[in-house]
Amino acid sequence: MPIVLRLIKGSELTFAELDGNFQDLDNRTDALEAIDAGTRLTRLEAAGTPLYFDSDDVMVMLDSIWAGGVDSYLATTDSIGLASFDSDHFNVNRGHVTIKLAGYTPSDSAGIASFDSSNFVVSAGHVTINPNSAAGRVAGTTIIDSTGVASFDSAEFNVSSDGHVTHNSVFLDSAVRSRFSVVDNGIAGSFEYSDSTGVFTYTGSPLATTSSVGVASFNSSHFTVDGSGQVSLASTGAAFSTTFNSVGSLGFFFVDGATAAVGGTVSGSNLKYGTVNTDGSGHKVNQIGANPLATAFISGQSTSFNALSSKRVTGSSEASPSGTWRNLGPGYAYSGGQAPYGGAGLNLFVRIA
Amino acid sequence: MIISWTGVRNLQWTDGSYTNINMEVNFVHLGEWTLFTATANDPEPHGRELHRRAMNGEFGAVSPPEGA
Numbered sequence: 001m002p003i004v005l006r007l008i009k010g011s012e013l014t015f016a017e018l019d020g021n022f023q024d025l026d027n028r029t030d031a032l033e034a035i036d037a038g039t040r041l042t043r044l045e046a047a048g049t050p051l052y053f054d055s056d057d058v059m060v061m062l063d064s065i066w067a068g069g070v071d072s073y074l075a076t077t078d079s080i081g082l083a084s085f086d087s088d089h090f091n092v093n094r095g096h097v098t099i100k101l102a103g104y105t106p107s108d109s110a111g112i113a114s115f116d117s118s119n120f121v122v123s124a125g126h127v128t129i130n131p132n133s134a135a136g137r138v139a140g141t142t143i144i145d146s147t148g149v150a151s152f153d154s155a156e157f158n159v160s161s162d163g164h165v166t167h168n169s170v171f172l173d174s175a176v177r178s179r180f181s182v183v184d185n186g187i188a189g190s191f192e193y194s195d196s197t198g199v200f201t202y203t204g205s206p207l208a209t210t211s212s213v214g215v216a217s218f219n220s221s222h223f224t225v226d227g228s229g230q231v232s233l234a235s236t237g238a239a240f241s242t243t244f245n246s247v248g249s250l251g252f253f254f255v256d257g258a259t260a261a262v263g264g265t266v267s268g269s270n271l272k273y274g275t276v277n278t279d280g281s282g283h284k285v286n287q288i289g290a291n292p293l294a295t296a297f298i299s300g301q302s303t304s305f306n307a308l309s310s311k312r313v314t315g316s317s318e319a320s321p322s323g324t325w326r327n328l329g330p331g332y333a334y335s336g337g338q339a340p341y342g343g344a345g346l347n348l349f350v351r352i353a
Numbered sequence: 354m355i356i357s358w359t360g361v362r363n364l365q366w367t368d369g370s371y372t373n374i375n376m377e378v379n380f381v382h383l384g385e386w387t388l389f390t391a392t393a394n395d396p397e398p399h400g401r402e403l404h405r406r407a408m409n410g411e412f413g414a415v416s417p418p419e420g421a
Contacts, residue, residue, distance in 0.1 A: 267388035
């Protein structure tokens with residue numbers, strides 16, 4: 001009967017419980033008295049009840065445990081057992097085991113390495129350089145100004161066994177072509193360069209036209225060109241345009257409704273030339289009229305003239321040129337005139353526009 | 354010679370035939386406003402162009418000829 005405690009029971013113990021407690025203690029005392037006090041005892045707790053083994057019992061149990069030898073109780077890869085730790089990879093201090101990690105040991109010692117994920121990729125224990133990492137990227141796979149491992153095109157570079165890089169003096173076409181450019185200053189022709197093909201292309205000037213710049217040739221009927229390229233008017237050449245009413249052409253005209261000093265300009269509509277009188281009776285220079293009041297010495301007699309004028313027909317017998325003309329003289333062009341023809345003197349004009 | 358201009362103004366018929374047009378043209382090679390008579394059959398291309406564009410009203414209205 002186990003001991004019944006008053007505090008545990010919570011009420012007064014019965015006589016039987018009181019006696020039972022004393023009986024239990026007495027039994028235990030008897031048991032202790034029966035034990036050989038000179039024998040070493042080993043006490044183990046089992047389910048709240050102490051178990052006592054003497055030294056003989058313990059030795060029997062140990063002998064039983066170690067009967068197969070130490071090796072039979074060492075741990076293996078697939079069984080539980082006693083473990084030992086290789087000092088190359090582990091530290092054991094007072095039973096506390098720590099791993100010798102790489103970095104905590106000299107660089108040339110064995111150990112467990114870890115890899116910075118920003119620079120390496122580890123997959124199933126396989127380690128590769130992270131090409132996108134700052135330290136691990138390979139030149140050419142990322143932006144050119146990044147740090148990383150460079151490779152060199154053997155077509156252009158020599159890399160010695162010590163990693164020294166030198167240029168092999170063989171320049172790629174693309175590198176050479178990129179160093180050239182051309183300047184086309186315009187005017188006639190063109191000059192171009194292609195850095196993809198390395199070809200310079202000069203396109204000569206086109207032939208000149210009346211409205212575009214180009215290479216001119218000279219009509220040998222009007223110009224001579226010597227060996228130095230100097231152009232001269234040919235002895236039979238036309239110094240002025242030979243097309244009537246074109247720019248650069250000359251003409252004798254009367255001025256009508258306008259005036260023009262020598263060097264002055266006048267509109268073509270204010271210039272007149274004869275068109276109708278096919279018998280030659282129209283505008284004439286060699287047929288002049290004299291003012292009766294003028295004085296001249298003719299046939300031995302003194303006759304006065306104050307003006308002479310060329311003959312001019314008017315109305316539908318005359319026409320006007322186009323454009324703008326400049327008076328070349330011989331004097332002031334004026335529409336007023338002296339009798340009998342009433343026309344001004346003929347002036348020489350050149351068309352300037 | 355290539356003849357060009359920077360402006361055209363003061364257009365007026367030359368006479369009652371309403372065929373040719375007087376105008377002031379600022380030619381580049383002359384550098385000043387100059388009287389000019391534009392005709393449809395001008396031997397020069399710029400003369401014909403000025404006449405054509407004037408007839409199209411590109412330079413504004415053409416005044417009647419003097420005395421009209």
